[in-house]
Amino acid sequence: MSASLAFETVRTELERSAGMDAWAARGAVQLSLMDAGIEASQVTAAQMRVVVDRLLPKQLASQKVAEIRGVCERIHQALALLVDEPKRDSAERVFQRLAG
Amino acid sequence: MLIAVLCLLAYTLASCVVGVRMLASARRSRGVPELLVGLTYLCAPGLGYPMGIISDQIPNRALALPMNIVGEILLVSGLSCYLFFTVRVFRPDASWAKWCARLGTAALVYAGVAIEWAVITYPDPEVAFSHSEAPLALLLVVLLVTFGWTGLEGLRYWRMMRKRMAFGLAGPVVTNRFLLWGLNGLVSVTWITCAVTLLAIGENPGTHPFGIAVVSAGGVGNTVLLLLIFMPPAAYVRWLERWAARGAALAVV
Numbered sequence: 001m002s003a004s005l006a007f008e009t010v011r012t013e014l015e016r017s018a019g020m021d022a023w024a025a026r027g028a029v030q031l032s033l034m035d036a037g038i039e040a041s042q043v044t045a046a047q048m049r050v051v052v053d054r055l056l057p058k059q060l061a062s063q064k065v066a067e068i069r070g071v072c073e074r075i076h077q078a079l080a081l082l083v084d085e086p087k088r089d090s091a092e093r094v095f096q097r098l099a100g
Numbered sequence: 101m102l103i104a105v106l107c108l109l110a111y112t113l114a115s116c117v118v119g120v121r122m123l124a125s126a127r128r129s130r131g132v133p134e135l136l137v138g139l140t141y142l143c144a145p146g147l148g149y150p151m152g153i154i155s156d157q158i159p160n161r162a163l164a165l166p167m168n169i170v171g172e173i174l175l176v177s178g179l180s181c182y183l184f185f186t187v188r189v190f191r192p193d194a195s196w197a198k199w200c201a202r203l204g205t206a207a208l209v210y211a212g213v214a215i216e217w218a219v220i221t222y223p224d225p226e227v228a229f230s231h232s233e234a235p236l237a238l239l240l241v242v243l244l245v246t247f248g249w250t251g252l253e254g255l256r257y258w259r260m261m262r263k264r265m266a267f268g269l270a271g272p273v274v275t276n277r278f279l280l281w282g283l284n285g286l287v288s289v290t291w292i293t294c295a296v297t298l299l300a301i302g303e304n305p306g307t308h309p310f311g312i313a314v315v316s317a318g319g320v321g322n323t324v325l326l327l328l329i330f331m332p333p334a335a336y337v338r339w340l341e342r343w344a345a346r347g348a349a350l351a352v353v
Contacts, residue, residue, distance in 0.1 A: 037263030
């Protein structure tokens with residue numbers, strides 16, 4: 001299952017800014033998304049911004065990442081460059097339309 | 101018996117309305133999920149299933165046989181659409197899920213053809229039934245798996261949506277719709293299991309009192325759930341929103 005662009009953007013930024021290896025960065029984002037109830041393949045930039053604000057810092061702290069606030073700020077800047085649309089219909093969008 | 105007929109009639113009518121609404125919605129939005137779910141409800145519980153039941157009551161074979169065949173085709177097509185709806189919505193990237201839907205469709209087509217072959221070959225309904233027991237059992241098993249699968253997927257997604265709600269990433273109405281979808285699948289599983297069990301012990305679910313009671317209750321349950329999923333009353337939506345707002349306020353306190 002391929003991850004969304006927002007997911008890959010955060011993972012890449014964690015590797016670059018926090019010096020995490022690929023697996024640790026992927027794991028931190030994955031665990032944060034699980035806590036938010038979102039799948040890596042469907043997460044949008046808007047959803048990811050909330051996850052970075054509210055859940056990612058806890059994961060980064062558990063991995064002893066330094067300057068968590070600065071890392072999250074750089075992730076926000078990277079996410080701001082993304083177009084905020086998922087690749088295809090998510091289950092949530094379909095269910096939104098069912099009563100339409 | 102009259103109550104059972106009325107309950108199934110309610111479910112049939114609700115399915116037809118939902119099916120037509122979803123097909124109209126699919127025409128507007130060009131959405132494949134709407135098309136699949138619309139075809140499901142219109143073809144299977146809306147037309148195919150009642151046509152099968154009505155054709156059994158018609159003494160004129162020249163009229164009953166074509167109706168039975170068309171009903172079976174609609175039933176198989178509708179159930180296949182349901183399988184692909186589940187895959188398209190809940191597991192779009194999983195190749196195992198696509199294979200399950202294809203295998204399920206193949207099994208449904210086989211069962212449908214075998215059942216109709218028995219109906220065409222043996223004019224006596226009891227003899228035809230005795231020759232179609234194995235494909236009928238296969239059809240019911242696929243039906244059970246189909247409803248069970250989509251029900252569990254709905255409940256899995258409901259759990260995820262509840263987590264999203266805590267972060268303001270999902271609304272209460274759509275979150276609740278996943279719960280209703282899950283319950284709709286599980287209610288169907290319950291009454292189909294009852295019918296399968298009665299068939300397995302040699303009873304006719306259509307005449308056995310327990311079978312009639314469970315199928316009637318299942319029909320009512322499915323009808324209510326369908327209406328709440330696809331045509332929720334404004335009062336229900338307001339109640340959900342008030343309930344969610346109260347929950348959020350309590351979380352802040």
